[in-house]
Amino acid sequence: MNNVTFGRYSPLNTFTHKVDPRNKILILILLMVSIFLQFHVWSTTLLLSGVFLILLICLMLISKVNFLDLFKSLKSMWFLVIFLLVIYVFIPNPTYKFVCYRFNDHYAIYWDSFYQSGYIILRLILMISLTMVLTSTTKPMDLTYAFEWYMTPLKVIRFPVHEIAMTLSIALRFIPTLLDETDRIMKAQASRGVDFNRGGLFKRFKAVISLIIPLFVSAIQRSEELSDAMEARGYNPREKRTRYRKLTFSWRDIIALLFGLAIFGGILYLFIYDHNVEEIDLFMQIFGINVGF
Amino acid sequence: MAIEVKNLFYIYGRKTPYQQTALDDVSLTIPTGSFVGLIGRTGSGKSTLVQNLNALLIPTEGEIIVDEFHIGNKKRKNKKIKQLRKHLSLVFQFPEYQLFEETVEKDVAFGLMNFGYKQNEAIELAHKALLSVGLDEKYFKRSPFELSGGERRRVAIAGILAINPDILVLDEPTAGLDVKGSKDIMSLVKQMHEDGKTIIMVTHDMDLVLRYTEQCFVLKDGKVTFGGSTNQLFDTISDDSAIEIPPLFKLAKKLKDRGAPINIENIKNAEDLIKQVNSWRKK
Numbered sequence: 001m002n003n004v005t006f007g008r009y010s011p012l013n014t015f016t017h018k019v020d021p022r023n024k025i026l027i028l029i030l031l032m033v034s035i036f037l038q039f040h041v042w043s044t045t046l047l048l049s050g051v052f053l054i055l056l057i058c059l060m061l062i063s064k065v066n067f068l069d070l071f072k073s074l075k076s077m078w079f080l081v082i083f084l085l086v087i088y089v090f091i092p093n094p095t096y097k098f099v100c101y102r103f104n105d106h107y108a109i110y111w112d113s114f115y116q117s118g119y120i121i122l123r124l125i126l127m128i129s130l131t132m133v134l135t136s137t138t139k140p141m142d143l144t145y146a147f148e149w150y151m152t153p154l155k156v157i158r159f160p161v162h163e164i165a166m167t168l169s170i171a172l173r174f175i176p177t178l179l180d181e182t183d184r185i186m187k188a189q190a191s192r193g194v195d196f197n198r199g200g201l202f203k204r205f206k207a208v209i210s211l212i213i214p215l216f217v218s219a220i221q222r223s224e225e226l227s228d229a230m231e232a233r234g235y236n237p238r239e240k241r242t243r244y245r246k247l248t249f250s251w252r253d254i255i256a257l258l259f260g261l262a263i264f265g266g267i268l269y270l271f272i273y274d275h276n277v278e279e280i281d282l283f284m285q286i287f288g289i290n291v292g293f
Numbered sequence: 294m295a296i297e298v299k300n301l302f303y304i305y306g307r308k309t310p311y312q313q314t315a316l317d318d319v320s321l322t323i324p325t326g327s328f329v330g331l332i333g334r335t336g337s338g339k340s341t342l343v344q345n346l347n348a349l350l351i352p353t354e355g356e357i358i359v360d361e362f363h364i365g366n367k368k369r370k371n372k373k374i375k376q377l378r379k380h381l382s383l384v385f386q387f388p389e390y391q392l393f394e395e396t397v398e399k400d401v402a403f404g405l406m407n408f409g410y411k412q413n414e415a416i417e418l419a420h421k422a423l424l425s426v427g428l429d430e431k432y433f434k435r436s437p438f439e440l441s442g443g444e445r446r447r448v449a450i451a452g453i454l455a456i457n458p459d460i461l462v463l464d465e466p467t468a469g470l471d472v473k474g475s476k477d478i479m480s481l482v483k484q485m486h487e488d489g490k491t492i493i494m495v496t497h498d499m500d501l502v503l504r505y506t507e508q509c510f511v512l513k514d515g516k517v518t519f520g521g522s523t524n525q526l527f528d529t530i531s532d533d534s535a536i537e538i539p540p541l542f543k544l545a546k547k548l549k550d551r552g553a554p555i556n557i558e559n560i561k562n563a564e565d566l567i568k569q570v571n572s573w574r575k576k
Contacts (some may be wrong), residue, residue, distance in 0.1 A: 193407030210391075214392065
């Protein structure tokens with residue numbers, strides 16, 4: 001079970017680790033929006049995605065995020081990739097122009113569909129890696145503080161912000177505990193002869209049942225104990241609370257925020273220009289090659 | 294020799310920031326039919342060691358020989374793991390959390406059926422195992438979730454006993470049980486030992502170690518710091534180490550120091566000491 005390493009917080013001390021979590025969330029959203037902007041000329045979109053990829057690699061190097069973890073998690077995406085590819089390639093779309101293979105007068109496979117699915121996968125990879133940078137450089141507790149901070153305005157309409165943040169942080173806190181528990185029960189059942197990796201369908205089903213029921217029982221028991229313990233210590237979610245760790249804004253945050261805003265602003269400017277003034281063909285402008293159509 | 298551990302290393306989270314060496318060059322041998330105690334502080338590697346013994350964890354380096362089975366650090370090369378687990382069974386700490394079936398008898402029979410027994414055969418053996426842990430017919434059809442903690446633990450232990458392994462490894466079998474519960478479990482374990490099984494017990498309770506085990510191994514920071522007879526251990530260690538000498542043994546030692554002809558090697562429980570003192574008084 002310890003191989004679930006994707007996006008797990010790693011206790012290092014890099015620049016990204018020190019940036020305020022609220023700021024990191026904001027920058028993440030800005031970058032994600034910029035990734036999702038699509039331009040008229042496909043080569044421009046692709047080129048900008050390449051720029052993002054390079055930026056991301058720099059970011060991962062700065063944050064000392066393990067590339068191996070990323071590849072491991074991407075490996076499990078192959079099913080999604082094939083699914084997307086099949087959907088895009090075989091479902092006709094009237095906006096496609098470039099024929100790759102024509103079956104008959106009404107049905108053909110288009111190059112555009114490959115580009116579209118490839119582009120979506122690229123965006124997904126970028127999003128996943130960005131999120132991974134966030135979660136592996138920010139403590140889960142800090143993340144929930146940041147969420148709570150962003151939701152504070154909702155308190156005006158009596159939205160239970162604190163309760164939700166508390167639930168979220170408890171859920172995050174118990175993920176490793178439950179993973180340990182799963183590991184323990186799996187081992188206990190393995191010493192009773194359960195083989196989780198082999199056997200027929202019924203045997204595997206039984207194996208999973210022997211894992212899930214004890215896990216649920218202990219999780220429910222744990223939650224009851226936890227709520228009792230919280231009540232015993234006089235926990236009241238409506239009370240005003242103080243923090244042990246205060247989130248502060250430093251020069252690092254200003255640099256990071258400026259970086260995020262610069263990228264977002266730049267891409268947004270290009271996007272508006274592309275849609276309202278004239279189509280941008282970056283390849284044409286930079287390299288003088290016309291690959292757009 | 295039932296078990297031979299040779300230069301065993303086990304490292305958790307290798308090549309990550311969480312890397313931690315749990316076992317550091319552990320070598321030990323456990324003879325067939327012995328009752329062995331495994332002691333050490335929390336985090337000293339006891340549980341890791343016993344999990345290596347039935348291939349729940351694969352050694353990072355080194356090897357383990359359990360009778361005809363061989364466990365090395367290459368996962369693919371370890372064959373017959375299922376047979377190994379039937380030969381050497383592990384009762385986990387707080388085993389009551391592994392119960393899941395609708396009825397007690399089905400839960401005990403579950404392990405047996407995994408090892409290839411037919412259903413009616415398994416249920417029959419399950420009944421036998423349940424009776425041996427002191428749970429009678431009334432319990433067979435009940436749900437394990439409505440039993441008390443002590444009863445649940447007995448069901449879980451019965452689940453392992455029913456498999457009838459030759460080597461039984463118990464990880465803190467008495468933790469969290471009341472006096473009677475722990476006495477019952479221990480007398481059951483003793484019975485199994487007398488039936489010729491090799492018993493390995495991890496525990497923090499030094500009275501149990503003194504009373505039941507013949508040999509013991511002390512682990513500290515993943516290393517074996519002592520291996521030998523239990524009475525010898527209590528005789529040689531100083532008071533300030535992590536291991537607390539049982540009061541009974543301390544008394545015997547004091548008596549001996551004051552010149553009483555007491556054979557420390559034979560003291561296992563209060564009765565032994567009383568017998569020796571009485572025979573001394575008669576003289």
